[in-house]
Each structure stands twice: as structure tokens, then as C-alpha cells.
Amino acid sequence: MSERSGKVQTVLGLIEPDQLGRTMTHEHLTMTFECSHVPPAPGDEGLAAAPIEMKHLHWLQQNPYSHQENLLLNQEIEAVKEELLCYRKAGGGSIVENTTTGINRNLPILRQLAKDTGVHVIAGAGYYVDVTHSDETRKMTVEKLTDIIVSEVLHGADGTEIRCGVIGEIGTSWPITESEKKVLRATAHAQTQLGCPVIIHPGRDTAAPGEVIRILQEAGGDISKTVMSHLDRTIYDRQELLEFAKMGSYLEYDLFGTELLNYPFNLRVDMPSDSQRVQNLVFLVREGYEDRILIAHDIHTKHRLTKYGGHGYSHILENIVPKMLSRGITQNQVDKILIENPKHWLTFK
Numbered sequence: 484m485s486e487r488s489g490k491v492q493t494v495l496g497l498i499e500p501d502q503l504g505r506t507m508t509h510e511h512l513t514m515t516f517e518c519s520h521v522p523p524a525p526g527d528e529g530l531a532a533a534p535i536e537m538k539h540l541h542w543l544q545q546n547p548y549s550h551q552e553n554l555l556l557n558q559e560i561e562a563v564k565e566e567l568l569c570y571r572k573a574g575g576g577s578i579v580e581n582t583t584t585g586i587n588r589n590l591p592i593l594r595q596l597a598k599d600t601g602v603h604v605i606a607g608a609g610y611y612v613d614v615t616h617s618d619e620t621r622k623m624t625v626e627k628l629t630d631i632i633v634s635e636v637l638h639g640a641d642g643t644e645i646r647c648g649v650i651g652e653i654g655t656s657w658p659i660t661e662s663e664k665k666v667l668r669a670t671a672h673a674q675t676q677l678g679c680p681v682i683i684h685p686g687r688d689t690a691a692p693g694e695v696i697r698i699l700q701e702a703g704g705d706i707s708k709t710v711m712s713h714l715d716r717t718i719y720d721r722q723e724l725l726e727f728a729k730m731g732s733y734l735e736y737d738l739f740g741t742e743l744l745n746y747p748f749n750l751r752v753d754m755p756s757d758s759q760r761v762q763n764l765v766f767l768v769r770e771g772y773e774d775r776i777l778i779a780h781d782i783h784t785k786h787r788l789t790k791y792g793g794h795g796y797s798h799i800l801e802n803i804v805p806k807m808l809s810r811g812i813t814q815n816q817v818d819k820i821l822i823e824n825p826k827h828w829l830t831f832k
């Protein structure tokens with residue numbers, strides 16, 4: 484048994500699982516997303532280069548990835564700190580910060596935010612999607628990648644002694660690239676050694692979540708301790724959702740607050756509204772999956788902060804929970820989704 488067994492590992496050290504409270508299992512507090520810049524439509528170049536202003540907010544909400552400055556969440560530490568204080572006031576206890584290598588993880592900032600706000604922050608180990616892999620990463624063996632991920636959890640990451648408490652979000656594209664497959668196998672091997680939680684960013688195809696789970700399974704990963712993120716934009720057909728749910732991972736709806744007409748990374752996708760997300764939660768609860776559901780906002784750009792007219796980190800607690808209750812999800816089930824399920828997932832075996 485390791486010192487982590489039965490505990491949760493935050494950026495400030497180990498805590499008892501009961502200390503977590505309400506937990507958003509997929510957020511970012513500081514990161515950059517330039518890897519996903521979408522060139523603006525012809526004629527929109529001026530808007531894309533202009534400072535963020537009230538009169539352009541609707542354009543920004545509909546074209547969040549075409550505005551370079553919007554992709555730099557790392558410039559908003561003070562605003563994020565204010566929002567975390569509001570999150571605590573709204574009843575929030577913890578946040579899983581999913582920034583991994585490739586999108587500018589900054590562990591000292593995460594630790595400072597946790598100290599300044601009292602919110603427990605759990606940091607992510609491992610690598611984001613292939614386009615952010617360095618040449619060095621691509622050349623690494625599965626064994627080397629495993630050693631690095633294990634070390635980020637046991638000893639600290641990015642030259643600091645600050646330890647990660649989950650592996651992920653591990654980035655995958657569609658089709659899954661060779662480099663991503665190596666990282667997935669390393670993730671499974673590291674999870675076997677550590678007994679730790681894992682969280683996955685699937686590619687944007689309905690087949691992607693299942694394929695990732697198969698790769699993890701073959702490499703010995705613990706699927707019951709693995710979260711599949713971004714189901715909102717990945718599996719829309721209810722039958723396919725049930726087929727995927729049977730594979731046994733946690734099922735995460737983590738784009739609450741995102742209302743987007745044209746999803747630029749896959750124009751075939753109709754991004755659901757928050758009301759439709761809640762309908763999906765109701766469906767999964769009725770199908771018996773209340774122990775496997777997790778929810779979050781996945782804030783990763785500036786425009787989703789309240790400073791820029793966005794919904795902020797408290798949207799779920801303030802607006803979505805009442806909606807869930809009004810649609811027949813019980814308080815006990817809400818507590819499972821926000822407290823019990825995150826707690827079980829985040830506790831080291």
C-alpha cells in the first residue's frame with residue numbers, strides 16, 4: 484500500500500476524499516489553446532484581431548477559436564482567482580484541472596490559486612493531443628512515457644515538486660495517431676502501477692470513445708477508474724450512448740455553458756444546449772447509470788469567464804442543478820453526480 488492509497492492528491496498534498504465536496508471534474512484554470520486556432524471566416528479578420536468588447540461578444544461566443552487572444556486563458560489569473568472565490572461561495576469544493584503537457588500546464592500557478600482560494604485543485608499528468616506532441620515525445624517508447632507519467636504523480640511535474648493527482652486529460656484525435664496510442668498504453672501502465680484516476684479527451688467521432696477504451700483495456704487499464712470526457716459533442720445517438728456506457732467508464736458531460744451553433748472542429752455535430760445536456764443526464768439516470776455520471780464546464784477560453792460575459796465556474800451549481808431537479812433528478816442523485824462519483828473516481832486504490 485502506498486501513502487496515496489485511500490487519499491486524493493491535490494496540488495497542496497494528500498487530502499481525505501470527504502474533504503473534496505462538490506467537484507467539477509473537468510476544468511482549466513490556466514492554459515493556452517493556440518493549437519486549436521480556427522482561421523476566421525473571410526471578412527471576420529478584423530473581429531478576430533480586435534480586443535474583446537461587449538458589442539462583439541455574440542460573435543466571440545459563436546467563433547471562440549478564431550480569436551487568438553481568446554485562446555490565452557493563462558493571461559487571466561486574477562479573474563480566475565475571483566471566479567474560484569465565487570465558486571466556493573456557491574458551494575463548490577474542488578476542481579480537477581485537466582491541463583496536460585502541450586497546452587501549457589502551470590503547476591506553481593495552480594498551487595497559488597488553491598492557496599489563495601481554498602478550492603482543492605487536482606492537477607493532470609500526461610500529454611494532450613498529437614499536434615502538441617514534441618519530436619522528443621513522439622520518439623519515446625511506451626516505457627519511457629510510462630516513467631514520465633508515473634514520476635509526475637509520485638514526484639512532481641515540469642521541474643517542480645508539485646504532484647499530479649490524475650492522469651489526463653490524455654488527448655486523442657480521430658483517427659487515433661501512433662504517438663497517441665503509445666501515450667494511451669503508457670497511461671494504462673502508469674495507472675496499473677499507481678491505482679490512480681485517468682481522464683480521456685476523445686477524438687471527434689462517435690467511434691472514438693470506444694476505440695480508446697479498447698486500447699486502454701488491452702494495455703491493462705482500469706476502465707472503472709477512467710473518465711470519458713466530452714460526450715456532449717461525441718456520442719449523440721442514445722442507443723450508441725448505451726452501448727458505450729456498457730464498457731464501464733465514467734460518462735462525462737463537461738461542456739455545460741457552451742451554446743454553439745456551428746461546432747468548428749466537426750461541422751456535422753450539432754452541439755447540444757444545456758437543456759439537452761440535462762435531458763441526456765435524465766436519460767442516463769433512468770437507464771441506471773447515476774453512479775457513472777460526472778459533469779463540468781471545461782472552461783478553456785477567456786470568453787467563458789464572467790469577466791467576459793461568460794457563465795464562469797459556478798454555472799452548474801447556480802443554474803444547472805436547479806434545472807436537473809426540475810427535470811426529475813433527485814437531490815440524492817445530484818449529490819452522487821457532484822460529490823460521490825468524483826470522490827470515488829479521484830481516490831487512489
Ligand SMILES: CCC(=O)NCCS(=O)(=O)O
Nearest residue numbers: 586684713716748781783
Ligand atoms: C483543452 C480543452 C479541450 O480540449 N476542450 C475540449 C474542446 S472540444 O474538443 O470539446 O471542442
